[in-house]
Amino acid sequence: MKSNYQIYIEEEFNQPSYYPLKQTVASELYKPISSWTGRLILPPPKSEQTTEDSVLWEVHNAPDEYQELVGKIVKLQWSPNSQIKQKYIQMVTRDVCFTQVTEEENLHPERLNNRSGVGPLESLAGARLNDDLIVLLHPEQIVDNGPSSAQEQCSTEMTSNLSKRFWVLLAEEPVQITGRFYGLVTIIRRENATDSEKERFEVRHFNKTSKQFDGPQELIRIPQVPAKANGVLNSTNEKIEKSALNQAGWYIYGAKNADGVFITQAIEPRTLLRLEPERVVLGLEAGLNYIKKEIWHHTPEQKGTAKTILLDPSALQEREARASWLEGDKALVIHLFGGIGGQIIDERRTILKLVTGHFAYGFARVVRDPFTDELRFDIEYEQVYAHNPDGIISGAIKWPSYMGDLQRGWLGLRPVSDVIIKLEALTQDYDFDGIRLSPLATLKQQLQMMMARYRIGDGTGVALVTPARSCVQDSNQALYRAIQKIEEEVNANKEIQNWLQHHPHDLQTERFKQLVQLGHLLEEKLVPLGIVRRDWKKKTKTIVGASGNQSKICRLIRGIASWRTMLPRRAHDEMASLLLTQGAKLWLIRTNQVGGWDANICPYPPTTLFPTGALKNSC
Numbered sequence: 001m002k003s004n005y006q007i008y009i010e011e012e013f014n015q016p017s018y019y020p021l022k023q024t025v026a027s028e029l030y031k032p033i034s035s036w037t038g039r040l041i042l043p044p045p046k047s048e049q050t051t052e053d054s055v056l057w058e059v060h061n062a063p064d065e066y067q068e069l070v071g072k073i074v075k076l077q078w079s080p081n082s083q084i085k086q087k088y089i090q091m092v093t094r095d096v097c098f099t100q101v102t103e104e105e106n107l108h109p110e111r112l113n114n115r116s117g118v119g120p121l122e123s124l125a126g127a128r129l130n131d132d133l134i135v136l137l138h139p140e141q142i143v144d145n146g147p148s149s150a151q152e153q154c155s156t157e158m159t160s161n162l163s164k165r166f167w168v169l170l171a172e173e174p175v176q177i178t179g180r181f182y183g184l185v186t187i188i189r190r191e192n193a194t195d196s197e198k199e200r201f202e203v204r205h206f207n208k209t210s211k212q213f214d215g216p217q218e219l220i221r222i223p224q225v226p227a228k229a230n231g232v233l234n235s236t237n238e239k240i241e242k243s244a245l246n247q248a249g250w251y252i253y254g255a256k257n258a259d260g261v262f263i264t265q266a267i268e269p270r271t272l273l274r275l276e277p278e279r280v281v282l283g284l285e286a287g288l289n290y291i292k293k294e295i296w297h298h299t300p301e302q303k304g305t306a307k308t309i310l311l312d313p314s315a316l317q318e319r320e321a322r323a324s325w326l327e328g329d330k331a332l333v334i335h336l337f338g339g340i341g342g343q344i345i346d347e348r349r350t351i352l353k354l355v356t357g358h359f360a361y362g363f364a365r366v367v368r369d370p371f372t373d374e375l376r377f378d379i380e381y382e383q384v385y386a387h388n389p390d391g392i393i394s395g396a397i398k399w400p401s402y403m404g405d406l407q408r409g410w411l412g413l414r415p416v417s418d419v420i421i422k423l424e425a426l427t428q429d430y431d432f433d434g435i436r437l438s439p440l441a442t443l444k445q446q447l448q449m450m451m452a453r454y455r456i457g458d459g460t461g462v463a464l465v466t467p468a469r470s471c472v473q474d475s476n477q478a479l480y481r482a483i484q485k486i487e488e489e490v491n492a493n494k495e496i497q498n499w500l501q502h503h504p505h506d507l508q509t510e511r512f513k514q515l516v517q518l519g520h521l522l523e524e525k526l527v528p529l530g531i532v533r534r535d536w537k538k539k540t541k542t543i544v545g546a547s548g549n550q551s552k553i554c555r556l557i558r559g560i561a562s563w564r565t566m567l568p569r570r571a572h573d574e575m576a577s578l579l580l581t582q583g584a585k586l587w588l589i590r591t592n593q594v595g596g597w598d599a600n601i602c603p604y605p606p607t608t609l610f611p612t613g614a615l616k617n618s619c
Helices: 004-008 064-069 083-092 100-104 120-125 148-152 284-294 318-323 439-455 470-492 494-502 507-526 552-561 568-581
Strands: 037-041 054-061 073-078 134-136 139-144 162-170 181-190 200-205 217-221 250-256 262-269 279-282 306-312 330-337 339-342 358-368 375-383 395-398 415-422 430-432 435-437 585-592 601-604
Touching (some): 054 120, 073 083, 073 120, 083 120, 083 439, 181 217, 279 284, 279 318, 306 318, 358 568, 375 439, 415 568, 430 507, 435 470, 470 507, 470 568, 507 568
Parallel strands (some): 217 262, 279 306
Antiparallel strands (some): 037 134, 054 073, 139 162, 200 217, 306 585, 330 358, 339 601, 358 375, 375 395
16 A cells, blocks of 8 residues: 555655746745755765765755855765764664564655665655655855765766755754745635636735735645545645634745746744734643643634643733743744544544644744744754654654645644743753853754654664654653753863852852753653653663564553553643743644644544543534
8 A cells, every 4th residue: 555655746746846946936925945945865875985974965045155056966964073963973873774564664764775874864865765855954064175976976867967066064954844935925715717727826925014915916826735545634725715814824835836836835824923822821820720721622623723822920911921032032842733533533543542642842933034024933843753654754844844734744634732931941051151051952962863763763764653652752851861961061060060159149050950950850750650761871772662673562562561651642741831830931832723624524632541531523
């Protein structure tokens, strides 16, 4: 049977070749998703003499001074300047040799099978069957050195587009995105046209001067994506113009086809990411009650809707709570999705009638939107994600790609909770007289190691979704270890210790004490639940999700032993409550199958171990 991914790529609009490499768009209507974006290409296997982790990259967007590279293929490799990054590459690089179970499960990185020394760039580029992964980069350096060796890695058809001058050196892992450009529109109507053009919609662009949707009108295409193997649509364009979120507008992500029509590949509701919460809940007790009882209350009845809620345990007035979020703020994100009901059976519901869901961490920044000049969140997930039929890849993924992608995003298919957490002890950097430490950056490093290992199943070629719900354990192990690592670095550094002794009442000293306390609380809270293990450092050679060499009986036994981690909602609720109790401000984004209207599905909330009753279709 075909995987969902194999079904997807049969559609022309899901193929990279459908979009011309050289494109021009009106700068007042569309903007590049990032300065550097493009498509990863897996080169042939390395020779035994070569150990570097490098891939090829087709450039789609570039800064003005490098416009000559747009449409060209360049070599992408790690910068040799970062010792931390080089250590990370060594830790996650593996020889890949598929186990028998690999052939039986989901979509696995088949092109990497029997390759030696597969690093994190190669595992990204080779994660799918085709070279269709689009990413954004933050290059450390662009090197002009005429890399003749790169040409040897290219097929004949690629040679004409290969740049013989430039290499791109990275210090950060690429981030997965969808599309090349994005704009802000409201949908006026579906065009009354022939069947061949029934996916065309008339939209009006946002006007930065008037702050209204009275800009130019345009006909765009919002394709109806093919159904999954089980007949379910990941998204639908049916009645999307009638969505309650249409009034505030949609960010549309995509590119133009050969006819110059903008093809929408992902959507992002403007109202969800802007800093204007629908509701503010003040006080610790009220906030804890909301997390425990209200986040998922009456989820099926809220199909097609979304809401944003701000929980502030310390503010006395709503105005004070709203004003505490400022441009440049960084935050931690807790992500949890629920299940699909209605006229279908959710593949993630178990025989116990539980909706397990999926747990992940991510990061958010408060940024200034270039279209509206208003503040909004920019969210990047760090998805510790098992191999799956859809081609969702474990790694750093932007919100529009993971949630809003029309073909594989969850926005229109599952109910989702994103909790954006601002706690200065955890989300602000530390500067001890020039010695800088960042809890979020350290957490990102830990998660990157997990995600890279998941992509190749630690060399087995398989990362499974098991009864133990490994996304919960491995994501939280990364957080736990990140805080431990910061504490260890501080305790081992005499200069930092001296600074702390001479500044006992400094706000930074108080923040660090709170961070240490948070680490202890995590241990007390999550170790008894099986979500975090004290022995993690002794068992770093095996991640929870990479279990390809274990029998089904062994995996079942381990799942039973870890029964408390079967349900990601527990980790979601425990972590949100713990951080709120520590004084964190929480911004909640809750969606319930948003976008077009699919009458065949219904949103089900993720459940705890003992649900109060059987779920009913209330949509």
